[in-house]
Amino acid sequence: MMKMRMITGLFVLGLTAALLGGCGDQEGQAEPSREESSQQETEAETVAETAAAGGYQPEFTDEDLDSRWSEDTATRIVFSGLTAEITGEGAQAVEGGVKISESGEYVLSGVLDDGRIVVDVEPGEPLKLVLNGLQATSSVSAPIYVSNGDAVIVLAAGTENILTDAAEYQYADPTIKEPNACLYGDDNLTVSGTGTLTVNGNFNNGIGTKDELKIVSGTITVNAANNALKGNDCVLIRDGLIRLESRQDGIKSDNGKEEGKGLIRIEGGDIRIIVKDDALQAESMVSVTGGLVRTDADGKKVNCDGIINISEGLLE
Numbered sequence: 001m002m003k004m005r006m007i008t009g010l011f012v013l014g015l016t017a018a019l020l021g022g023c024g025d026q027e028g029q030a031e032p033s034r035e036e037s038s039q040q041e042t043e044a045e046t047v048a049e050t051a052a053a054g055g056y057q058p059e060f061t062d063e064d065l066d067s068r069w070s071e072d073t074a075t076r077i078v079f080s081g082l083t084a085e086i087t088g089e090g091a092q093a094v095e096g097g098v099k100i101s102e103s104g105e106y107v108l109s110g111v112l113d114d115g116r117i118v119v120d121v122e123p124g125e126p127l128k129l130v131l132n133g134l135q136a137t138s139s140v141s142a143p144i145y146v147s148n149g150d151a152v153i154v155l156a157a158g159t160e161n162i163l164t165d166a167a168e169y170q171y172a173d174p175t176i177k178e179p180n181a182c183l184y185g186d187d188n189l190t191v192s193g194t195g196t197l198t199v200n201g202n203f204n205n206g207i208g209t210k211d212e213l214k215i216v217s218g219t220i221t222v223n224a225a226n227n228a229l230k231g232n233d234c235v236l237i238r239d240g241l242i243r244l245e246s247r248q249d250g251i252k253s254d255n256g257k258e259e260g261k262g263l264i265r266i267e268g269g270d271i272r273i274i275v276k277d278d279a280l281q282a283e284s285m286v287s288v289t290g291g292l293v294r295t296d297a298d299g300k301k302v303n304c305d306g307i308i309n310i311s312e313g314l315l316e
């Protein structure tokens with residue numbers, strides 16, 4: 001399989017030789033099979049990409065990939081207009097919406113006409129927000145704001161979920177411009193499940209996070225005033241039916257302050273991007289090794305000064 005890349009040829013060959021060294025010239029040693037050679041070449045490319053990207057290698061964790069939740073122990077939050085009925089621990093109704101202050105599993109459903117779901121838990125603690133037929137709109141900010149904590153957003157099977165933010169945000173402290181996306185996480189943010197999510201980002205980005213943004217699965221549509229998907233450190237996509245439309249970039253990762261960060265890695269999925277600027281924009285690396293990415297961009301299909309590793313036929 002041919003690949004379009006911007007990895008220095010001697011660098012990749014040197015690493016490949018180091019991995020395969022002594023495999024063909026030693027007397028009495030069997031030559032590797034085609035499968036073994038392919039696996040070794042893939043390992044060499046991974047080593048090359050990781051080394052060239054400064055050693056930063058984000059991955060999908062077990063927590064990212066686990067979209068299950070407990071019907072018995074999850075806290076349920078049912079919205080109706082401007083009110084919320086809460087069954088369970090860890091959440092409380094506040095003026096303008098609901099605040100979640102403990103780790104755990106929360107199932108969100110109903111219609112929130114004008115309010116916010118704010119999450120403030122310790123980073124690293126397990127947190128799942130299950131969208132189980134939720135329609136949430138805010139006239140002043142983002143309808144879901146994870147101010148602290150690593151959140152897994154699960155799209156419940158058979159449900160449609162819609163998030164719509166304000167055209168202008170009101171900030172308590174004008175020097176801190178957070179959140180800046182309709183679905184926003186200040187730490188790591190993961191989207192999984194088999195349901196449907198529509199994000200209408202009227203102010204800035206559609207789905208965004210200050211750290212890592214990961215999409216495991218789901219049917220996701222994002223319409224954004226700025227960037228559709230934005231993860232400062234990285235954007236990883238494993239699978240999903242994803243439709244992105246924005247007035248700036250489609251998928252963006254631009255942390256240029258820390259070596260190796262600011263990368264996009266797409267491993268699968270059916271992705272359609274319609275944008276006024278670049279389809280894929282990253283600081284250190286853009287890698288597409290699975291799925292299909294179809295683009296309609298006024299700017300570039302790929303804008304990256306670092307590594308570009310795209311398997312043939314996966315980017316249109």
